[in-house]
Amino acid sequence: MLKRFLKxxxxxxxxxxxxxxxxxxxxxxxxxxxxxxLSGYLGGDSSFADPIGIGEELSKILTILAEFGCSILLILGLFTRAALIPLIITMIVVVFIVHGPDPFAEKEHAISFLITYLTLFFTGPGKYSIDNKLYR
Structure with missing residues (x-):
């Protein structure tokens, strides 16, 4: 099942x-x-929004893992669909919670990321990826 998901x-x-x-x-x-x-966090700044009530520091760490760590995996095409899940969740939180009451113009950037991540989730990483080599 996992191999089929990653293939x-x-x-x-x-x-x-x-x-x-x-x-x-x-x-x-x-x-x-x-x-x-990440730079701010490593510099000692752990202040961050807490949109889902898990604490500022944990929210920032999870956001860093998604935006930085999962983006690196996505560039490599490694565990692509699994890496997209935290990115999709992060963008859903940004669109519907962080910018929920804001006008569309404030959400547009996050929506663009969300649409792209959903598209990649359904298409997969493509031929030019580490996933393609691992799960042929």
């Missing part, structure tokens, strides 16, 4: 190349958000 879907070469660009591009964009939070 990439067979696609045409042009689609695989498009998925590679999408996967790496969106991950590099998210890395900037995660790196800023």
């Amino acid at each position: 990439p879907i067979k696609l045409p070469a042009s689609a695989d190349f498009g998925i590679l660009i999408l996967r790496v591009g969106i991950s590099c964009l998210m890395l900037t958000h995660g790196y800023a939070k």
